[in-house]
Amino acid sequence: MSATAPRKRRRRFKKQASDRPVVVPFTPDNDAAVCYVRQSHFTDESMSSDVQAQDTHRWTNAYGVPVAATVEDLHVSGDLEPHKRSGLKLWLSDAPPQPWKTLVVSKLDRLVRNVMDALNLLEWLRARGKRLIAIAEGIDSSNSMSEFLITLIAAFARMERERMRERFKDSKAKLKEAGRWAGEGHIYGTKPVQLPGGGWILGLDQYAVKILHKLSRMARTGKSLTEMCDWLADNKIVTPRDRQLQLAAERRGEDPATVDLKGYEWGTSVLRRLLENPDLVEFGIFEPAEQAEISARLEEKARRKTRGSNQPYPFSGVLVxxxxxEPLWHRIAHSKRTRTDGTTVEYHNEYWHCPNYEHGSSMRADVIEPLAEQAFYKIFAMVPVRERIVLPPTTHENEIAKLEREHAKLMSGVARAKSPEDRRRIVDDGDKILADIDTLRALPADPGGVQWVSTDRTWQQELVGMSPEDRRLRWLELGFAFAVQKRPDGTWSAGWRLPDGWQEAMPEIAEWAERIADTGATIEITDLLDWPTGGPTESKR
Ligand SMILES: [Zn+2]
Structure with a gap:
């Protein structure tokens, strides 16, 4: 969120009544059920198609709904839209083999894997007086829309957490892969390592990695860049440039001690660029969350330095x-008043205001701080926390390097082959590896990018019990901000601003925000808060 970014117009999610989908209320007369079962290749026994079918039949028996059909889609991914699945699509048409009104699944993820598909399907069902039952989640779509949505979003939050746990492991493994070294400079913390088959790959320079970890701890415990530079100088740690010269000397087989070095003068801006360099995450030297925390701390230090204040308030940087x-500025107003009887009263009020003094009037801290907090919990309490992970671009160079090494090793065995057959076999194997290398070279490179990976926690769980300062830093790291203004006419404008890429970071909110519009509601934040119309009133003391 940069200061120069143009202000995005807040979207209003109001729609015309005519745009709203038709709803035919569900009635139990002539009800018949389609029991739906889906299994992909990888499903475990506990969700086998038999178990799913039994679950659905138990439900229809219990509720006395006759079964029109039991429909199975086997080896079908849950990501495929329900209307496109070979078995189910016959029934999700306006001319089904038999009339039916209730679609039953043992678990929601058998039917849909994302909110969009769920809501599309729901719209289709509701327009035809049909309903959806998801047994495990306790979902019955003939209940009220809002009740249904809440259950649905909670169900997806849970589903997402389960799925992402797997992906998190994958991403971690990918992060470990480092690129090949083409001979130019390399970031502090890495060093070129020669491959047995020729060529160089960037490995870790354990000496520099240790320094980086020490610097990370210092930054995260609130040390300033100047303090860190002093520490580096005191401990005679050579600069990144000099470290490169030393490593180059080592590669040439020279004594690193004879290299002419510039010295131990680390600059604060060089140090900051280094600590925030995303390559450190790509090489697995810093964890993504760790680097985000470092950035947040350094940013905060820099901001306070320009403002001349050293003490952050619990909402510093969070209120904009x-x-x-721009982040709002904090002001404490002391005033004394002498009463007619000669005694004096002291006033102590804290305010937040636009740093440009242009937009709206000062706002009482004890009014807007609880408001920001309340607004946050209203929207994000049950959304799972996702961490931002930077995936390095994959050019397959690592796999190619690995295969080349394998090939070289194999070929070195040709001379020692015991028989012509053995030799033939080794050469054949070698040719296969070479073919694999060619295939990999022909593959398009994956540019990598940012991925949001779920944790097991919801935002509610994440923030509970945190100190105000930790909570503030957590919000800053993720890029959350609460934008608030008291307009000259006394009305309020308020809303949580979401971090860049928030649609990926919290798909539940994104899709819910899109769809809630159909019920005629808006998600203007002021509507979600317990405010009387016109906003909070300032109490006079
Ligand atoms: Zn302003």
Whole structure:
């Protein structure tokens, strides 16, 4: 969120009544059920198609709904839209083999894997007086829309957490892969390592990695860049440039001690660029969350330095102006008043205001701080926390290097082959490896990118019991900000601003925000808060 970014117009999610989908209320007369079962290749026994079918039949028996059909889609991924599945699509048409009104699944993920598909399907069902039953989640779509949505979003939050746990492991493994070294400079913390088959790959320079970890701890415990530079100088740690010279000397077989070095003068801006360099995450030297925390701490230090204040308040940096998006400034007002009887009263009020003094009036801290907190919990309490992970681009160079090494090793065995057959076999194997290398070279490179990976926690769980300062840093790391303004006419504008890429970071909110519009509601934040119309009133003391 940069200061120069143009202000995005807040979207209003109001729609015309005519755009809203038709709803035919569900009635139990002539009800018949389609019991749906889906199994992909990888499903475990506990969700076998038999078990799913039994679950659905138990439900229809219990509720006395006759079964029109039991439909199975085997070896079908849950990501395929329900209307496109070979078995189910016959029934999700306006001319089904038999009339039916209730679609029963043992678990929601048998039917849909994302909110969009769920809501599309739901719209289709509701327009035809049909309903959806998801037994495990306790979902019955003939209940009220809002009740249904809440259950649905909670169900997806849980589903997402289960799925992402797997992906998290994959991403971690990918992060470990480092690129090949083409001979130019390399980031502090890495060093070129020669491959047995020729060529160089960037490995870790354990000496520099240790320094980086020490610096990371210092930054995260609130040390300033200047303090860190002093520490580096005191401990005679050579600069990144000099470290490269030393390593180059080592590669040439020279004594690193004879290299002419610039010295131990680390600059604060060089140090900051280094600590925030995303390559450190790609090489697995820093964890993504760790680097985000370092950035947040350094940013906070820099901001306080320019403001001349050293003490952050629990909402410093989190509250921003709704117009210019600059962080609000904090002000403490002391005043004394002498009463007519001669005694004096002291006033002590804390305020937040736009740093440009242009947008709206000062706002009482004891009014807007609880408001920001309340607003956050209203929206995010049950959304799972996702961490931002930077995936390095994959050019297959690592796999190619690995295969080349394998090939070289294999070929070195040709001379020692005991028989012509053995030799033939080794050469054949070698040719296969070479063919694999060619295939890999022909593959398109994956540019990598940012991925949001779920943790097991919801935002509610994440923030509970945190100190105000930790909570503030957590919000800053993720890029959350609460934009608030008291307009000259006394009305309020308020809303949580979401971090860049938030649609990926919290798909539940994104899709819910899109769809809630159909019920006629808006997600203007002011509507979600327990405010009387016109906003909070300032109490006079
Ligand atoms: Zn402003």
């Amino acid at each position: 102006c709704a117009d210019c998006l």
